[in-house]
Amino acid sequence: MAGFDYRALDNIIHSRVRLAIMSYLMTAKSADFNELKSQLNLSDGNLSTHLTKLETIDYIKLEKKFVGKKPLTTVTITTKGNNAFKTYIEQLSTLIEKK
Template identity: 45%
Template sequence: MFKDLDPLLHSQLRLAVVSLLISVDSAEFTWLREKTNSTAGNLSVQLDKLSEAGYVSIEKTFRGKRPLTTCKITRKGVKAFEDYVNSLKDYIK
């Protein structure tokens, strides 16, 4: 039924992450986890999938001694999200 919808985005958590990232300039892992109400493990796996597809860029640094993961949506990710929303509109019509 949903063959035109990008399978990578057609998943609740990944879609939530991309929707959040499209609304901000950059976000830390902890902020995404809090907003999506997901577990660290699950979020980490889904971010890796989005990163492998080139939809999200992930920067791993340190704040003091703590690891810091900052995520940003890429141009490819923005395009994929726009296409996804446009496909969604066609289904709703």
Template identity: 60%
Template sequence: MSDFDYRAIDDVIHSRVRLAIMSYLASAHVTEFTELKKALKVSDGNLSTHLKKLEEHRYVKTEKGFVGRKPQTTVEITDEGTKAFQTYVEGIASMLGQSKNH
């Protein structure tokens, strides 16, 4: 059995919605708030709450602006967020690999 400690799993990312956000951004890198909301099928408020938590840990950053007269919010994964997500995925993979051996 490896030395992996399940307590090392990042609780900030481990929430279903935050995991979905990080997974989406890991490949898209940057997206519009409305596109992310549509892809994850969550409400504005739910997405905002989870993005705020990710922003507090510097895993994502949001920028508000305008395209013409229309407001637009973009969401981008940070370098810190990319590293945290990679560590999270490797940790989960390690745990799952242990279960295959038993």
């Protein structure tokens, strides 16, 4: 009975906060900073750092523009991010099925 290889589980997605972010983006496709912040109950700083990390490995794309007078950061999941998330979920599924 071989245990599962924990190294296979995407370490970057597998953070509770980033899992929440990615999961949200999978259905929402895109969201802006404040939407994520309020929906996921994150502090500004916490969200900001996790977004930066996800952006660094190209799982999401961040676009900054002004809407009227206010800055607006829009977050979009990339193809790479989408694939990574799907893989992550599949691995989790096999883990869960084993119960």
